Amino acid sequence: MSRALKQARFNLFIYGAGHHQAAWRAPDSHAEQLADTGYYVQLAQLAERGLLDAVFLADSQAVSADAAAAGPTWLFEPFTLLTALSQHTSRIGLVCTVSSSFYSPFHASRMLASLDRLSGGRAGANIVTSMWDSEAQNHGRQSLGDHGYRYGRADEFITVLRQLFESHPRDALQIQRDLVFTDAGQLREINHAGEHFSVRGPLNLPAGPQDSPVIFQAGSSGQGRDLAAKHAEGIYSVAADEQMALEYARDVRARAQLMGRDPQALAIMPGLVTYVGNTLEEARQKQRRLNNLLPTAQSLAQLAVFIQQDTSDWELDAPVPALPPLEQFSGPAGRYATILRLIEIHQPTVRELLGLLAAGGGHCTMVGTPSMIADEIERWLDSGAADGFNLMPPSLPDSLDDFVQLVIPELQRRGRFRTAYEHRTLRENLGLPRPVRREKLAQPV
Ligand SMILES: Cc1cc2nc3c(=O)[nH]c(=O)nc-3n(C[C@H](O)[C@H](O)[C@H](O)COP(=O)(O)O)c2cc1C
Numbered sequence: 511m512s513r514a515l516k517q518a519r520f521n522l523f524i525y526g527a528g529h530h531q532a533a534w535r536a537p538d539s540h541a542e543q544l545a546d547t548g549y550y551v552q553l554a555q556l557a558e559r560g561l562l563d564a565v566f567l568a569d570s571q572a573v574s575a576d577a578a579a580a581g582p583t584w585l586f587e588p589f590t591l592l593t594a595l596s597q598h599t600s601r602i603g604l605v606c607t608v609s610s611s612f613y614s615p616f617h618a619s620r621m622l623a624s625l626d627r628l629s630g631g632r633a634g635a636n637i638v639t640s641m642w643d644s645e646a647q648n649h650g651r652q653s654l655g656d657h658g659y660r661y662g663r664a665d666e667f668i669t670v671l672r673q674l675f676e677s678h679p680r681d682a683l684q685i686q687r688d689l690v691f692t693d694a695g696q697l698r699e700i701n702h703a704g705e706h707f708s709v710r711g712p713l714n715l716p717a718g719p720q721d722s723p724v725i726f727q728a729g730s731s732g733q734g735r736d737l738a739a740k741h742a743e744g745i746y747s748v749a750a751d752e753q754m755a756l757e758y759a760r761d762v763r764a765r766a767q768l769m770g771r772d773p774q775a776l777a778i779m780p781g782l783v784t785y786v787g788n789t790l791e792e793a794r795q796k797q798r799r800l801n802n803l804l805p806t807a808q809s810l811a812q813l814a815v816f817i818q819q820d821t822s823d824w825e826l827d828a829p830v831p832a833l834p835p836l837e838q839f840s841g842p843a844g845r846y847a848t849i850l851r852l853i854e855i856h857q858p859t860v861r862e863l864l865g866l867l868a869a870g871g872g873h874c875t876m877v878g879t880p881s882m883i884a885d886e887i888e889r890w891l892d893s894g895a896a897d898g899f900n901l902m903p904p905s906l907p908d909s910l911d912d913f914v915q916l917v918i919p920e921l922q923r924r925g926r927f928r929t930a931y932e933h934r935t936l937r938e939n940l941g942l943p944r945p946v947r948r949e950k951l952a953q954p955v
Contacts, residue, residue, distance in 0.1 A: 515926055519777055520562045528905035528909060530905060540907075550594070560918050561927070565603070566634075569638075570642070589606055596632065597628075601931040603634055603724070605634035606636065610638070611639055615709060616674065619675060623715055630719060630934060634723055658733065662705065671722075677698045678715065680717050681693070720935050725742055728748075744777040752893060752895045776897070777940050783902050784876050784909065786880060787878075789879060790877070819833075826860050829857065852866050856875070870904075
């Protein structure tokens with residue numbers, strides 16, 4: 511394998527029956543198994559056979575407002591499920607979503623250190639600020655609080671999390687039966703008293719093999735990018751095409767550099783939806799099959815809300831009618847801009863646009879043969895748009911199986927992806943350095 515070639519990293523974002531909203535409707539979908547561990551074990555093992563870096567579970571703490579239409583959006587509590595997966599896999603990373611709005615840092619650090627130990631050094635945490643007031647209402651609050659408040663809390667949360675991992679080092683465990691179990695001299699109180707949290711420490715178990723589990727972040731606003739630049743080691747970004755991904759990566763790396771970090775010591779992984787076939791037509795057929803399962807009247811009505819115009823007489827298999835430019839649009843700009851971008855990139859029919867929105871939304875979609883998709887992936891890696899991808903298979907397990915069976919071997923042939931796991935821990939497999947000790951700790955306990 512040539513040393514000079516930049517290597518791809520892949521994360522599997524596990525979500526219901528697949529990221530296409532209609533995937534669960536397929537006659538052969540696993541809709542009935544979504545509450546069974548076996549389904550997730552099968553997915554994690556398939557991802558591990560493909561030598562992927564990690565599986566990732568998202569989380570929300572309330573039933574979604576459009577639960578009936580959106581299909582299976584409820585989620586297993588991710589720590590619990592990942593702990594189960596840790597016992598059925600041996601090498602793949604396990605990334606857990608952790609909400610800084612609802613967990614306390616002590617609780618989260620205990621669970622993460624436990625997962626890191628239980629998995630032999632494979633834990634990661636995707637730190638989110640959560641999205642809906644309905645989640646806050648399950649936790650005794652009316653609303654999540656404004657964006658600035660949430661990100662301030664997230665910043666303090668990660669800072670304390672790191673201090674807690676350092677407060678009880680692995681080496682403190684020094685079992686000498688006749689003398690000592692823990693070298694208490696290595697334990698440190700952190701005595702943190704901040705705006706959001708007050709934590710004495712130390713953590714009540716020794717850190718796991720990675721010392722600090724790998725921190726991921728997925729914010730896209732200015733504050734989200736600053737948080738990622740300050741703390742994240744892996745980033746789940748959103749980009750509809752290479753240009754958007756490149757702009758994002760340059761911006762976040764520049765922010766990281768301003769904060770005194772090595773801008774290259776970040777794994778930026780944009781979301782990626784793939785339809786892979788032995789021929790382009792076969793790949794397109796797989797995409798059409800899922801798009802044809804969409805409840806089109808409902809999807810058209812939703813589109814009408816996003817673009818604020820009547821879509822009821824739109825011809826499903828005709829090109830999308832011309833839409834006014836962003837400057838002339840008075841509704842929520844983010845979603846509208848995404849729709850304009852998807853139209854520009856894919857020149858879709860109305861049905862295809864509904865399908866693009868239903869699978870991944872603003873994330874990139876690649877459709878083609880293994881070599882077409884590998885070409886694209888190589889381009890993104892070489893331009894600096896991505897260090898790897900957060901795979902969002904439209905249908906699970908089929909689209910993941912296609913990726914593992916067809917695209918991974920093509921990338922291996924090109925020297926772009928590992929042919930065996932080289933390391934035991936998630937951080938090492940991702941090629942990330944150990945985080946430097948940045949926080950000053952208080953006196954020994
Ligand atoms: C791939 C990906 C996964 C995400 N997973 C979650 C999640 O599990 N729970 C959650 O509350 N937010 C999740 N988010 C949302 C982000 O954390 C963030 O709130 C969102 O991207 C908006 O960013 P902003 O708050 O910086 O504008 C995810 C975002 C992306 C791109």
